[in-house]
Amino acid sequence: MQKQKRIKIYKLKTNCLMATLKTNWMIASITSILIVLFGFFFVVNATEKEEVKADSKAATTYHFTSSDLNDATDPEAWSDDPGDAQNCDAIPDLPCSVNLEGSIEEYLDNKTPAQIMADPNVSKRSQ
Numbered sequence: 422m423q424k425q426k427r428i429k430i431y432k433l434k435t436n437c438l439m440a441t442l443k444t445n446w447m448i449a450s451i452t453s454i455l456i457v458l459f460g461f462f463f464v465v466n467a468t469e470k471e472e473v474k475a476d477s478k479a480a481t482t483y484h485f486t487s488s489d490l491n492d493a494t495d496p497e498a499w500s501d502d503p504g505d506a507q508n509c510d511a512i513p514d515l516p517c518s519v520n521l522e523g524s525i526e527e528y529l530d531n532k533t534p535a536q537i538m539a540d541p542n543v544s545k546r547s548q
Contacts, residue, residue, distance in 0.1 A: 483525045485516045493534040499525045509544070517544040 483499040484506030485492075492498035493516055500506065509517040519542055521528050529537070537543055 480520050480522050482518050482520045483528075484518045488515070490515055490534045490538070493537045494529050494532060496526045496529055499529075501525075514538075515545075519543045 481501050482503075483501055484503055485498060486500050486506055487493075487495075487498040499519075506518065516537055519525075519528065519537075519540070521542075538545065
């Protein structure tokens with residue numbers, strides 16, 4: 422009788438230990454899955470923010486405001502306000518406007534007036 426009682430107690434302890442072990446494995450598995458899901462969501466969110474930054478760098482149209490071709494390399498002679506521009510038909514052989522994603526300073530860096538006039542992205546004043 423004593424032996425059977427010990428066997429029952431041993432089986433009961435073993436069952437409790439197995440249940441605890443199963444519970445611990447289940448908790449560890451769920452925690453691992455949640456960590457992987459949170460990581461995935463953070464990666465997706467970071468990627469979306471980079472796309473928004475790339476889209477926010479929209480193109481800007483700069484208008485040439487001077488009547489002298491030699492001023493074409495001067496950033497001060499370009500304005501992003503169309504109201505500042507000369508009439509594109511008024512003075513021939515001058516740039517009219519250019520559509521850029523960067524700054525006008527970056528665009529004009531190390532360019533000559535002839536290179537600016539030859540650029541196909543620059544609209545020219547008609548003669």
